[in-house]
Every structure is written in C-alpha cells, then in structure tokens.
Amino acid sequence: MAPSQTSYAPTLGKLLKSLNSQPLEASIESLVYLLKRRQVKGEDIANAIAHMLLQVVAKSKWQSVDQLLAKVSNTGLRLAQAAPSEQVIGNVVRRVMGLIRDEASEDRNADEMADSVSDLSQLPTTPTMPSRPGPTPLRAATLPMSRSMFNLLCVSETVSSPGTGASTPMSQGASANMHALRSEVIDGIEEIMDEISQADDQIAGFADIQIHPGDYVLAYLPSPTVERFLIKAAAKRRFTVFLASGDRQEPGEVPHAALCKKLNGLGVNTISLASNGLMAYMPRVNKVVIGAKAVYANGGVSTESGCSIAARAAREYSKPVIVLSGVYKFCPADPSDDVTEFERGASSAFVDYADGEAVDALEVENIVAEYLPPQYVDVYLTNLGPQTRDHLATIMADHYKSEDMGLSLHLP
Numbered sequence: 001m002a003p004s005q006t007s008y009a010p011t012l013g014k015l016l017k018s019l020n021s022q023p024l025e026a027s028i029e030s031l032v033y034l035l036k037r038r039q040v041k042g043e044d045i046a047n048a049i050a051h052m053l054l055q056v057v058a059k060s061k062w063q064s065v066d067q068l069l070a071k072v073s074n075t076g077l078r079l080a081q082a083a084p085s086e087q088v089i090g091n092v093v094r095r096v097m098g099l100i101r102d103e104a105s106e107d108r109n110a111d112e113m114a115d116s117v118s119d120l121s122q123l124p125t126t127p128t129m130p131s132r133p134g135p136t137p138l139r140a141a142t143l144p145m146s147r148s149m150f151n152l153l154c155v156s157e158t159v160s161s162p163g164t165g166a167s168t169p170m171s172q173g174a175s176a177n178m179h180a181l182r183s184e185v186i187d188g189i190e191e192i193m194d195e196i197s198q199a200d201d202q203i204a205g206f207a208d209i210q211i212h213p214g215d216y217v218l219a220y221l222p223s224p225t226v227e228r229f230l231i232k233a234a235a236k237r238r239f240t241v242f243l244a245s246g247d248r249q250e251p252g253e254v255p256h257a258a259l260c261k262k263l264n265g266l267g268v269n270t271i272s273l274a275s276n277g278l279m280a281y282m283p284r285v286n287k288v289v290i291g292a293k294a295v296y297a298n299g300g301v302s303t304e305s306g307c308s309i310a311a312r313a314a315r316e317y318s319k320p321v322i323v324l325s326g327v328y329k330f331c332p333a334d335p336s337d338d339v340t341e342f343e344r345g346a347s348s349a350f351v352d353y354a355d356g357e358a359v360d361a362l363e364v365e366n367i368v369a370e371y372l373p374p375q376y377v378d379v380y381l382t383n384l385g386p387q388t389r390d391h392l393a394t395i396m397a398d399h400y401k402s403e404d405m406g407l408s409l410h411l412p
Helices: 012-017 024-036 043-059 065-082 087-121 138-159 163-172 174-204 224-234 257-265 275-284 307-316 356-361 389-399
Strands: 216-220 240-245 269-274 287-291 301-304 321-324 342-345 366-372 379-382 385-387
Touching: 012 024, 012 043, 024 043, 024 065, 043 065, 043 087, 043 174, 065 087, 065 174, 087 174, 174 224, 174 379, 216 224, 216 275, 216 307, 224 257, 224 287, 224 321, 240 257, 240 275, 257 269, 269 275, 275 307, 287 301, 287 307, 301 307, 307 321, 307 366, 379 389, 385 389
Parallel strands: 216 240, 216 287, 240 269, 287 321, 321 379
Antiparallel strands: 301 366, 342 366, 379 385
C-alpha cells in the first residue's frame, strides 16, 4: 500500500537509491504512489520507469521469454494507470519488450547454429576416389560417385535423431540460457537509461546549427530540454530570447529567473512576455522553440498548456516552429480523443479556497497540457538530429517491434 504518513512519503531520489535493498513489490508501489501524486515529472519519469523495469527483469522469477514479457507488460500497466497522461511510460515499456524479443531471437539463432555445426561434425567423411591411370569413360566415372552420394544420404538419414532427442540438450541448458538472457536484457536496459540521460545534451549539440547570430527566439514555458538547448546556443551565438509564460506571477517576481541569469551571463538578452502579448512580438521573432512531452505517430505533439497559442501565432506569421524531443518520447500510436483535448490539473494555484463564495460560485479548470496538431510543427529536433514529419514512422519502426506497436497500457 502507499505510504499513509506524509513524513514517510518517498521521493524519487530516495526510491532509486533503495531499489536494490527493498522488495520489488514495495518499489513498484512506491513509484505508483509518486506518479499518482505527480511528484515525478518530465524526463524523470522515463528514467524512473527504466530503473523499475530493470528491477523486474533482475528480481522477478521467470522461466521463459513469454513469462518475462508478461511481467514487464503487467508492471507497465500498473505504472501507466497511475499516470495515464504520461505516454513516455508506454514508450519505455515497448522499448524494453522489444529488447527482450531481440535478445531472445539472437540466443535462439545462436543455439540453432550450434546444433547445425554439431550435426555436421557427426557426418562421415566422403571417401576419396582412387586414381586410375589413363583416360576413363564418363559413365565409369559417374557410377562410383553416385554410389558414394547414395551411401552418404543413407548415413545422414540414419544419424538424424528424433525430435525428442534433439531437444534434450536445450532443456538441459535452459537455465543457463535464461541466466544469459537476463544479463543481456539488463545490459540493454542500462543502454536505454544512458540514452535517456544523454538525450538533452545530444539535442543541445545541434543548437548552434538551428540558432543563428542575431536571431530572436521565442520559448514558451521552456522545459529543461529547451533551457539546456538555449544555454548551449548562448555559448557560441549572440541572440535574443523571448521567454513567454502563462503562469500567474507574484508582484515583483521574474519568470524563469534562473534561466535569465544564465543567459544574461553568457551575453544573451532575455525579454519576459505574458501569453496575451505574443501576437505583438511575433513579427520580430525568427523561430519558436517548444519542448515536447510526447510525439505521436501522426506528428502531433503533447506540450505544456499554452504552447499551441505560440505555434498558431507563428503559423500566422510564417515563422518556423521547432519541437525538441528525445526519441524515447516518440509514441508509436495515434493520439486518442482524450489526448486531443486537454489534460487538467489542480486549480488551487488560481483560486483561493479560503474564499468560500468564489469556490461555490466558480468552476475553474487548470489546463496543464494540450495537444498540438502536426501541421503547426516544422522541425522535430531529436537526439538523432533534426527530422521532418515524413521520417517519424521510420524512426519509430527502428526503435519499436511491430508486435508491441499496438500495446495498450490503459484500461478500456
């Protein structure tokens, strides 16, 4: 069960440090608790899911590939139901399931090749033809050869063992094969974790190509990926950043103060805007940079609330929109009807519940994420480089198995 006392509520850092010491079921419940309370956000979700699935592979008991796939799928279902709007959970689960299928297929092919080599080594050698002096008619030369081939075929049929005997060595080595598969899958998950942790740095590596000296760049609610991208560009370019924010600010509070300080220290000018002032500055903007929560198969993007305002304004003025996203955020499914609307959050930041009359008289909805249609996106900048909408299907096919494309981790 989830922790009942706030003082003992886990954090993601504590959870990741305790994964090796506590039982698997307790770790899963702790992560489910954090996801339900939205204490894990953004890029940390993918990292947490990968860590948890690694523990499932390492600690759970399974005797076959199908059992392992079922355990990974069931764990992913529990985690996805705790945060239904986070598509990255299903993405990581699909990546791990595809990894298991690939490793199992490689082991199976290696076993079949070893069996073939063993069978060939048991075949008798072909007898050599004695040398005869002088010319020999063709008919006389072909007779011994045909008899030799006939004997060889007879011997090979006799050596062939029945199906039960051929499977005996595999059954004896099943435990060793499963142990090797476990190690290979763990190594593969660690590579996925490295990819997730390095994605932002790799995306930032393309910053000086996308941003030119003198550009005016609009960043709406910059995510950590966008912030790293801008800071990397500021190390080599001199440009101006419009930082737009839709959050309510306290009097005297500067939105994204930490980012402004870093950019100003690198010689980049920053201008803070309110979301209702975007259209006035859009003619001066050269490009719009947006961070993605998920990228769907049709090219649509799940973004922070308000980003679609900036993208639509950019389209009116023919300004390019660049979406930053790691490949692990690519979801090989089309968005559902629920996704194409909005994701709603708590309204306590906008309504003071101490004022009972306002609470009773008003119905306030806090939109925390929304869907951006693909026609408003010009470039998808990933850790593999800039991509267009036509290349998304190829990237997804390279990273997901066809068996897992239609995997659903949500209850009907």
